Amino acid sequence: MHDFCIIGGGIAGLSLAAALSGHAKVILLEAEDTFAYHASGRSAALFIKDYGNHTIRQLNAFSEPVLNTIDAGVLSPRGLMMLARHGEERAFKTEAAAFGLDDISIKEACAMVPILDHAKLACAGYTSGPADIDTDRLIQAYLRKARHNSAQLLAKARVSHCDWDGAQWHIKTHHDTYQARIVINAAGAWADDIARLCQVPPIGLVPHRRSIARVPINYDCTTWPVLDGVNETWYAKPDAGQLLISPADETPVTPHDAWADDLTIAQGIDEFQSLISPEITQLTATWAGLRTFAPDRSLVIGRAPENPHFFWLAGQGGYGFQTAPAASQLAAELLLGVKPSFDTDLIAALSPERFSK
Numbered sequence: 001m002h003d004f005c006i007i008g009g010g011i012a013g014l015s016l017a018a019a020l021s022g023h024a025k026v027i028l029l030e031a032e033d034t035f036a037y038h039a040s041g042r043s044a045a046l047f048i049k050d051y052g053n054h055t056i057r058q059l060n061a062f063s064e065p066v067l068n069t070i071d072a073g074v075l076s077p078r079g080l081m082m083l084a085r086h087g088e089e090r091a092f093k094t095e096a097a098a099f100g101l102d103d104i105s106i107k108e109a110c111a112m113v114p115i116l117d118h119a120k121l122a123c124a125g126y127t128s129g130p131a132d133i134d135t136d137r138l139i140q141a142y143l144r145k146a147r148h149n150s151a152q153l154l155a156k157a158r159v160s161h162c163d164w165d166g167a168q169w170h171i172k173t174h175h176d177t178y179q180a181r182i183v184i185n186a187a188g189a190w191a192d193d194i195a196r197l198c199q200v201p202p203i204g205l206v207p208h209r210r211s212i213a214r215v216p217i218n219y220d221c222t223t224w225p226v227l228d229g230v231n232e233t234w235y236a237k238p239d240a241g242q243l244l245i246s247p248a249d250e251t252p253v254t255p256h257d258a259w260a261d262d263l264t265i266a267q268g269i270d271e272f273q274s275l276i277s278p279e280i281t282q283l284t285a286t287w288a289g290l291r292t293f294a295p296d297r298s299l300v301i302g303r304a305p306e307n308p309h310f311f312w313l314a315g316q317g318g319y320g321f322q323t324a325p326a327a328s329q330l331a332a333e334l335l336l337g338v339k340p341s342f343d344t345d346l347i348a349a350l351s352p353e354r355f356s357k
């Protein structure tokens with residue numbers, strides 16, 4: 001019998017498998033042929049410390065030093081420039097303050113990113129803080145640690161039934177049945193479905209589709225910052241010599257293998273195109289992923305009030321990578337009964353109990 005069975009092999013499940021392994025007998029079951037196939041294989045790979053609500057920002061702050069050291073560091077400098085059109089000046093001021101941006105002149109913005117069209121811009125702000133996350137290396141680091149500590153990590157293992165007999169869980173996949181003391185729900189967009197399988201009430205998690213297009217650009221954009229519209233209406237990020245452009249869509253959907261909606265992508269490109277001089281004529285790829293949020297947009301970490309043998313690690317939304325070190329450490333501490341490194345208000349703000357009051 002296993003101490004812990006983690007359902008879901010994205011960044012949430014893999015980081016927790018690494019944290020628990022070495023302390024307990026761990027099995028992780030992933031439905032797809034490969035790990036990190038869904039949201040964790042489709043992110044923009046950014047670390048923005050001031051992104052998300054107060055609870056998320058505390059997790060970001062805790063995670064940053066870990067991301068700077070794990071596997072010799074998976075963060076690299078990127079920076080962020082927010083751009084406002086004429087008429088957006090007021091919203092820009094509020095947003096720029098929330099992100100701690102310094103005002104820069106349009107001339108400075110255009111010097112940094114020469115494709116920008118001076119005439120279209122009203123104001124710009126910049127911070128050097130945001131970083132790229134090497135998400136592949138982060139995932140590999142967690143996989144290596146978990147495997148080294150003998151955790152059993154199984155792909156092609158879709159959980160179809162989960163029964164609690166009063167002493168242990170019986171977790172069924174197409175091929176086998178596994179026993180565990182505690183089930184951990186790290187199933188991303190499917191986390192509410194897994195709760196139902198385990199006879200635990202769902203939380204009301206909602207997957208939201210977000211689309212990205214990769215666009216070739218005839219400039220060396222390696223050192224450009226992320227470019228961001230006011231109120232996250234679009235963003236563009238240099239990636240391997242091209243630009244990733246996202247309309248920053250947040251369309252509520254049911255859990256599925258997401259794909260980009262052509263019209264949404266076209267609208268995002270149109271927004272970006274209206275601020276730059278060169279014409280975008282080609283897309284080299286498009287994709288979409290699901291960002292799954294709890295009603296209050298904070299992660300859900302803790303035992304289900306209805307069954308303490310069922311543990312939530314869900315609702316990572318748009319912050320699953322940048323919060324992974326903190327979220328997995330807190331989850332492991334709660335599961336192993338170790339004194340948590342986090343204050344009680346933060347633990348309460350993340351606990352599933354907040355939804356049963």
Ligand SMILES: Cc1cc2nc3c(=O)[nH]c(=O)nc-3n(C[C@H](O)[C@H](O)[C@H](O)COP(=O)(O)OP(=O)(O)OC[C@H]3O[C@@H](n4cnc5c(N)ncnc54)[C@H](O)[C@@H]3O)c2cc1C
Binds near residue numbers: 030210
């Ligand atoms: C376009 C986009 C941009 C993003 N940008 C960023 C960013 O810049 N920075 C950041 O920190 N985050 C970002 N995110 C968010 C981040 O990618 C997610 O928060 C994170 O990947 C969620 O990880 P997860 O492990 O919870 O979910 P997932 O990666 O979706 O993993 C859940 C897994 O559970 C498995 N599963 C489901 N049901 C079953 C079952 N019955 N049996 C077994 N397995 C099952 C699924 O197959 C899946 O692999 C972005 C997301 C998107 C979509």
